[in-house]
Amino acid sequence: SSDDILESDGAGFAFPVPPEVRSMNAHEEIDAGEGVKINKIKLFKAVLYALKEAWAKEIEPRLSSIRNKPPEDAKQKLGTDFFTEADTKSEQLIRETFIRVFGTDTLRIFGEEANEYLGNLNSKIGIRIDPVDGTEAMKFGKPDWGIMIGVYVGTPEKEQQIIGAIYYPERSLLVYNID
Secondary structure, three states, X not given: OHHHOOOOOOOOOOOOOOHHHHOOOOXXXXXXXXXXXXXXXXHHHHHHHHHHHHHHHXXXXXXXXXXXXXXXXXXXXXXXXXXXXXXXXXXXXXXXXXXXXXXXXXXXXEEOOOOEEEXXXXXXXXXXXXXXXXXXXXXXXXXXXXXXXXXXEEEOOEEEEEEEXXXXXXXXXXXXXXX
């Protein structure tokens, strides 16, 4: 579950947890509006859990077929970005993870592939998802692609990122920022 993601689950996604994460204020809450507050650590754990699940369930199982599939047209041979089922399915899984943890009416969720906001459009907490940043690099076996999730406070016109994470699965690298 996302509640214990900071501890190793034996699935190869464990990483050392730096002191600044372990020392986060366990009671810090973010105002989502309408009297709803969300624990910041719970948000961070949901981000990590969603990254892990997107890779393990929706991207990694499709990787070899994506890389071995011949281009469908001449544009793809020239290097045009590839749109894959891994993009859409991983975005859906990430969105569903946040909805399962926080409910359907708590967060404003934007997915790059769907290109629309879902959930509570008036929420003061927004989630932005780029399920495969660098689809072309992924297609051609370059490790320079990742799964990105950002958490923002404010309105879409004036947001500030409070949590950002990108997981580069083929580099076994997790980069994140928490403000």
